Amino acid sequence: LSLSPRHPPPFLYVIILRIGSSCTREKGISTLHRPTPRFGRGFSIPHRRQECRKSSPCKSPQHDTSSSLFDSFVAASGLPGSCLVHTQTRIDEASCGFPRDGFYWKARFETTHMLGTSIASSPLLAEAWRQSAAADSSGGPGIVAQQADDVVYVAFSGLPALQALTAGGTSSRFFSAVPINIAGGGASGGELFSPLAAGNGEPALVHAASLHCFLAAYNTPLFQKVLAECQDRALVFTGRSAGGSVAALAALCVLCLSRSSTSLSPASLLCVTFGSPSLGNEAFARAVLREGWGGRFCHVVSRGDVVPRLLFCPADSVAPELVARLLLTQSGLPGSGNHDALPPTTSKASEELRSFVSMHACRALSSAQQAYPASAHQSSSLYRPFGSHLFCSAQGGAVCVDNSNAVMKLMYLTLSVDSDVEDESLSYGDLMDRACRRSLLRGSCLHEKLTPLSSHDAGIWLALEASGIKQHDMVAREAEGCLRAASTIERIPTVNCANMARKLATVTPFRAQIEWYKSSCDEYMGYYDSFKQREVSKREFQVNMNRMKLARFWDGVLDMLERNQLPHDFLKRHKWVNASQFYKLLVEPLDIAEYYRKKKHKTVGHYMTHGRERRFWVFDQWWSEKERRIGGREGAGAKRSKYAGLTQDSCFWARVEEARDMAERARGERDPHALRRLLDCMNAFDCYARTLIEKKEVSIDVLAERSSYKLWEEEWKRLRCELNL
Numbered sequence: 001l002s003l004s005p006r007h008p009p010p011f012l013y014v015i016i017l018r019i020g021s022s023c024t025r026e027k028g029i030s031t032l033h034r035p036t037p038r039f040g041r042g043f044s045i046p047h048r049r050q051e052c053r054k055s056s057p058c059k060s061p062q063h064d065t066s067s068s069l070f071d072s073f074v075a076a077s078g079l080p081g082s083c084l085v086h087t088q089t090r091i092d093e094a095s096c097g098f099p100r101d102g103f104y105w106k107a108r109f110e111t112t113h114m115l116g117t118s119i120a121s122s123p124l125l126a127e128a129w130r131q132s133a134a135a136d137s138s139g140g141p142g143i144v145a146q147q148a149d150d151v152v153y154v155a156f157s158g159l160p161a162l163q164a165l166t167a168g169g170t171s172s173r174f175f176s177a178v179p180i181n182i183a184g185g186g187a188s189g190g191e192l193f194s195p196l197a198a199g200n201g202e203p204a205l206v207h208a209a210s211l212h213c214f215l216a217a218y219n220t221p222l223f224q225k226v227l228a229e230c231q232d233r234a235l236v237f238t239g240r241s242a243g244g245s246v247a248a249l250a251a252l253c254v255l256c257l258s259r260s261s262t263s264l265s266p267a268s269l270l271c272v273t274f275g276s277p278s279l280g281n282e283a284f285a286r287a288v289l290r291e292g293w294g295g296r297f298c299h300v301v302s303r304g305d306v307v308p309r310l311l312f313c314p315a316d317s318v319a320p321e322l323v324a325r326l327l328l329t330q331s332g333l334p335g336s337g338n339h340d341a342l343p344p345t346t347s348k349a350s351e352e353l354r355s356f357v358s359m360h361a362c363r364a365l366s367s368a369q370q371a372y373p374a375s376a377h378q379s380s381s382l383y384r385p386f387g388s389h390l391f392c393s394a395q396g397g398a399v400c401v402d403n404s405n406a407v408m409k410l411m412y413l414t415l416s417v418d419s420d421v422e423d424e425s426l427s428y429g430d431l432m433d434r435a436c437r438r439s440l441l442r443g444s445c446l447h448e449k450l451t452p453l454s455s456h457d458a459g460i461w462l463a464l465e466a467s468g469i470k471q472h473d474m475v476a477r478e479a480e481g482c483l484r485a486a487s488t489i490e491r492i493p494t495v496n497c498a499n500m501a502r503k504l505a506t507v508t509p510f511r512a513q514i515e516w517y518k519s520s521c522d523e524y525m526g527y528y529d530s531f532k533q534r535e536v537s538k539r540e541f542q543v544n545m546n547r548m549k550l551a552r553f554w555d556g557v558l559d560m561l562e563r564n565q566l567p568h569d570f571l572k573r574h575k576w577v578n579a580s581q582f583y584k585l586l587v588e589p590l591d592i593a594e595y596y597r598k599k600k601h602k603t604v605g606h607y608m609t610h611g612r613e614r615r616f617w618v619f620d621q622w623w624s625e626k627e628r629r630i631g632g633r634e635g636a637g638a639k640r641s642k643y644a645g646l647t648q649d650s651c652f653w654a655r656v657e658e659a660r661d662m663a664e665r666a667r668g669e670r671d672p673h674a675l676r677r678l679l680d681c682m683n684a685f686d687c688y689a690r691t692l693i694e695k696k697e698v699s700i701d702v703l704a705e706r707s708s709y710k711l712w713e714e715e716w717k718r719l720r721c722e723l724n725l
Contacts, residue, residue, distance in 0.1 A: 069119070069295040069388045069400070075268035076124055076151055076234045112483065113463040116390055116398035119298065120435035124151070128238040128272040129429050131155040135243060142243070143217050145226055151234045154226055154250065158242030160213045174323050175315035177205040177281065177382060192218070192253050194260075196287040204284040205382065207277065207311070210245035217246065218253065230254065230266045237271045240428065241307055244276025248297060248387075255293055259629075271297045271387075274428040278311045278383035285386035285404060289568035294402060297387025302431055303394070303414045309357045311383040312364040312411075322353070354415060361412040384408075392431040396438030399463045406486035413475045413482065460484060493567045500557060500566070504579060507553045510546035514586055517543050518701065526701030528653050529708055532593035547590050550583060554615050577626050580619040585646040588616055592653045601661070607654040616650065640696035648697040652689075656708050659685045663715045667722075679725070686716060 119125060127148055135144040135155035142157040181197035196204050217223055226235075235254065239247035251271035258265045276299060288294055301308045307326055310318065364381045388402040391410055401407050460483050464470075469479050517539065518527040525533075534540040557576075560566050570576060595601070595611045604610045649655075662678045669675040689709065692698050702709050719725075 069115070069298055069402070072268065072270045072295055072298075076236055076270045112399045112401055112486075113397070116400035116463075117435070117438075119390060119400060120300075120392060120398035120432065121438075124236065124270075125272060125298075125300070126429075126432045126436070127151075128153065128155075128236055129240075129274060129432055131236075132238045132240045132243060132247075132274060133429070135239065141217065141220050141222070142213065142246075143220060143222055145222055151236055152226070152230070153236050153238060154223075154247070156213075156217065156237070156239035156243040156246040156250065158239065158244070158246070160216065174209055175311060175313075176208040178208045178211060180204045180206045180211070180280070180284065193256050195256050195291055196252065196284065202281075202283040204287050205281040206249070206284055207245055207279050207383075210242065210249060210277075210279060213242070213246045214249040214253070217250070223250070227254070227257070227264060230264065232265070232267045234268045235266045235270070237269075238273065239276065240274035241276060244273025244299070245279050247271055247273055248276070248279055251296060252288070252293070255291070255296065269296055272300065273298070274300045275302065275305045275307050277307055278381075278385055280384070280386065281382045282384045282404075285384045286568060288386050290571070292569045292572065294387050294568075298390055298400075299385070299387055300390045300392060300428060300431075301411065302392050302428060303417065304354075306353060306357050306415070309361045309411050309415060312381045312408075313357060313360040314381065318353075318356075358412060358415045361408065361415065364408060385411075392428070392435060394431070394434070395465070396431075396434035397465060398435050401483075401486060403486040403490050405489075406482055409482045410479065413479045414469065416475050417469055417473050493565060496560060496565050497567055497570065500560070501575075503553060507550055510549050511583065511586065513546050514543055514590070518586070518699075522699070522701045522704060524705055526699075526704040526707045528589045528593050528701065529704075529706065531590050532597045532708075534597075543590070544594075547587055547594075550587055551591075551613070551615070554580065554583060558615055558618060571622055571625065572629075574626070577622050581623050582646075584616055584619045584650045585648070588650040589647070589653050591616075592651070592657070596657050601657065606658050606661070608651060608658070612651070612654075643696045643698060643700045643703075645699060647692075647699045647702060649692065652692070652698065652702070653708065655685055655688075656712055660708065660712045660715065663712065663719055666719060679723075682716060682719075 131144065131146060131148075131153040132155045134146075135142070135157040136159060138144050138157065142160045144155045144157075146153050146155075179197070180193045180203075193204075235251075237247040237251040237254075238244070248271050251269060254264070254266065254269060288297075299308070310323070310326065360381065364383075385404055385407040388400055389407045389410075391399045391401065391414060399410075401410060460480055463483055464476060464479055469476055517531075521527040521530040531540065531543065557566075561570060567573075591613065592607050595607045600611060601607065659682055662682050666675060666678045666682070669678060693702070701707060704710065
């Protein structure tokens with residue numbers, strides 16, 4: 001283990017102690033050395049039967065943000081995470097009443113407490129806190145970079161944002177949000193954050209003051225040096241209070257730039273914030289999840305800290321002096337300069353502020369859970385959490401939650417609980433120390449009551465205890481329901497995706513039958529014209545039924561995607577993008593044939609402008625986005641040795657039909673200007689079609705003897721001879 005002698009990790013002793021206590025031998029084979037299947041959120045259990053391999057498909061690392069968060073910590077610290085998860089799993093199984101000679105395979109596991117304890121007790125988190133405190137006390141440009149144990153820590157101070165707030169004289173500047181592609185500070189946000197700003201729907205908005213501070217830090221020589229030297233290095237961006245938001249933007253900047261530059265790719269990247277305000281709106285949070293970066297961010301939140309919940313309040317609802325005092329108090333520095341004039345906060349004012357922020361956090365949660373939040377609460381906040389949140393309490397407990405609605409609800413519930421004086425006086429550094437000690441002692445007042453409970457119920461109660469919510473608190477039942485719902489909701493997109501993958505396998509024979517039909521029609525007329533001119537026959541009837549079944553399946557996929565019932569990175573999974581592209585190239589010619597067979601172009605208009613289904617436009621966007629990510633079209637530089645299996649332009653036959661219609665109109669056109677436009681359009685299509693044929697990007701059925709393209713080619717030659725062209 002590559003460990004620092006100055007900062008020995010507390011959970012190293014936990015690993016050693018638990019290996020000694022849980023290393024039992026069954027049938028002569030050590031359970032610690034058995035291969036273990038992975039279940040869900042980084043949780044693994046030793047398998048005792050072959051049937052356990054038939055469980056539901058596991059989450060991919062790009063979508064499972066909790067698992068990715070654990071992997072990010074392991075990658076940044078260089079620690080072997082498998083032994084930690086395995087040994088901790090064994091202890092939790094024993095404490096939850098699992099028998100030694102078998103396991104309950106249909107049991108559900110609640111891992112927010114286990115993951116939170118593992119992360120809160122890591123030395124990386126403690127070192128990140130020290131670096132963020134050093135950045136606040138530096139008093140320089142607001143950025144500090146230092147290497148510790150082969151990890152480069154880049155810490156940001158929140159004092160520049162505090163100075164801008166006190167100079168502005170209004171709190172609206174602190175609550176305002178701007179598009180992430182805004183230009184400023186000599187750098188364009190659209191260039192730095194292009195993957196996040198590339199959405200087609202609601203624009204991604206971020207905290208205006210944080211973006212302004214980041215753009216100022218981006219142009220400093222120190223940050224440019226970090227970018228130049230981050231190749232194959234472990235990077236940890238950190239900051240507390242407003243500095244945490246700046247650190248999150250810096251981490252996103254490096255992630256976005258690494259997509260387009262091979263020379264800027266750190267070995268691992270993690271962002272740790274302490275008590276930072278929310279950063280962006282729901283579109284911004286979805287964009288981060290879509291890129292698979294949710295597990296790169298760990299936001300540490302204490303039970304009584306108001307600052308992480310502050311942006312849930314409407315703009316101008318909190319006095320700027322009070323906002324500045326909160327940020328200054330959280331930074332842990334004495335007032336200086338203009339900050340000396342800030343009024344002190346009394347205990348009564350603090351309690352009123354907690355109640356006020358708690359009320360608006362509840363309102364923001366209600367708005368986020370409704371289908372049309374704007375109509376529900378016009379004054380509700382637009383800010384939404386993203387990444388994983390680590391809720392810490394004065395008792396040394398920690399709970400890790402990544403579901404956005406669950407995070408908002410826990411922020412509201414933990415703030416609603418009556419706080420102790422100890423909670424408000426402890427800094428995040430003290431909370432980290434207590435979490436380390438608790439992980440060593442493994443103390444819990446609930447352990448005697450956990451034995452009769454199921455593993456999931458025991459995990460729920462351990463998570464409540466770790467978050468500082470007691471069983472007799474009024475919000476305990478509501479918090480329990482929140483954790484239960486979060487553990488269920490987070491699995492729904494992955495389960496839906498697995499179900500859709502099974503349905504895709506069931507509709508694959510329909511696609512295969514259409515392929516067989518195409519191959520049987522290629523020689524004489526091609527499958528487009530055969531389907532267009534079909535008569536009543538069993539073969540064509542079956543092909544038409546398969547076409548409609550495939551259309552229903554893909555419309556269902558798009559419907560689930562629009563309702564956020566599929567993983568956020570669904571569009572980045574090549575399996576689905578490639579399957580949709582193959583479906584479009586194979587089946588859309590049949591849709592075009594059906595459209596012109598019913599002569600809809602005579603009454604409605606041509607297919608390209610009036611008849612094309614929305615799913616094909618969406619599939620075009622998916623494929624274009626994939627080509628943009630991989631830096632160009634797949635195989636664009638290679639020359640084909642034979643004709644493609646499917647014409648690479650799925651709308652080629654619609655263009656042929658438009659060209660044939662223009663040739664027919666040109667024979668009776670008397671207006672020379674209109675005739676010239678028709679001839680120019682037909683000539684452009686002729687050049688386009690010849691280019692495709694020369695590159696062999698058309699199927700052999702295009703060149704069939706009686707295909708529509710060959711018929712148009714003959715008409716075009718006769719028309720040119722008649723007009724002496």
